[in-house]
Amino acid sequence: MDINNRRNSSFIIAGVAVLFAIILLFQWFLNDDSYLIEEKRYREQRDLFFKGEIDSPLPDSLRRDFKGLSWFDVDKKYRVVARFEKNPKFEQVKMPRSAAGPESYIRAGFLHFQMDGQDLLLTAYNPNPKDSKTLFVPFRDATSGKSTYGGGRYIDTRLSGDQVILDFNRAYNPYCVFNYEYACPIPPPENTLDIAIEAGEKDWK
Numbered sequence: 001m002d003i004n005n006r007r008n009s010s011f012i013i014a015g016v017a018v019l020f021a022i023i024l025l026f027q028w029f030l031n032d033d034s035y036l037i038e039e040k041r042y043r044e045q046r047d048l049f050f051k052g053e054i055d056s057p058l059p060d061s062l063r064r065d066f067k068g069l070s071w072f073d074v075d076k077k078y079r080v081v082a083r084f085e086k087n088p089k090f091e092q093v094k095m096p097r098s099a100a101g102p103e104s105y106i107r108a109g110f111l112h113f114q115m116d117g118q119d120l121l122l123t124a125y126n127p128n129p130k131d132s133k134t135l136f137v138p139f140r141d142a143t144s145g146k147s148t149y150g151g152g153r154y155i156d157t158r159l160s161g162d163q164v165i166l167d168f169n170r171a172y173n174p175y176c177v178f179n180y181e182y183a184c185p186i187p188p189p190e191n192t193l194d195i196a197i198e199a200g201e202k203d204w205k
Contacts, residue, residue: 039074039169050178057175057182070202072147078168078199082113084124084159095125095138098151098176099183108135111164115195122191124157124164133159137166138187142196149173149203152187171200178204 047068050056058066086109094102106126113120124135140152153171157164174184 035076035079036074042170043069043071046172057178059179062178070204072169072199072202074169075199077115078197080113080115080166080168082111082122082164082166084162084164085110085112093125093188095185095188097183097185098174099180103183103185105136105185108132108159111137111166113166118195120193120195122166122193123188124159135159135164136185137191138185139171139191139193139197140187141193143198147198147202148200149177151176151184152191153200154185168197168199171197173201173204 047066050058050069051063051066056063087107091107093105093107095105096102106129108124108126111122111124113122122137122139124137126132126134127136128134135157137155137157138152139155141148144150144152151174153173155166155168155171157166175182176184
């Protein structure tokens with residue numbers, strides 16, 4: 001192959017590489033926008049539920065002046081994939097509640113994940129013994145009692161193989177934040193994170 005042909009081949013390879021990089025970058029922006037749009041829609045629907053649905057936790061006296069929930073800005077770093085470690089034994093626990101007696105849950109397993117370079121762990125619970133895939137993750141973190149509700153927040157998610165998506169952007173407040181007539185599970189001490197999870201719902205005043 002002469003010099004000109006080698007140069008042409010190099011230009012073609014370089015051009016294809018640049019084009020491929022542009023396509024990947026474009027797809028990344030599309031995916032990022034898609035996630036932001038999905039989260040915006042989720043928050044709008046949640047506000048509509050609180051404002052107008054019959055099973056909203058808001059008392060009727062507060063609905064007219066309800067302006068919406070308070071949220072942290074969406075940040076994709078708070079949507080992580082956790083490794084699920086199944087609890088080797090069947091273990092039923094009584095989780096205390098803010099009112100009334102404790103509620104029964106199954107300690108389904110343990111969620112291992114990383115955030116800000118730290119290895120973190122949360123326990124996942126099955127609220128329904130007939131559905132092993134649905135997981136309930138109550139937790140506290142360094143924002144609890146400051147920018148978020150002191151009693152902690154919740155995440156609902158599902159098990160897929162040995163992985164679980166933990167989307168802290170959808171961490172939500174217990175209903176007892178809005179109405180003391182509700183009895184809400186209190187996150188166990190083992191589900192207290194030392195880091196600040198600045199994602200999801202803020203405290204509601």
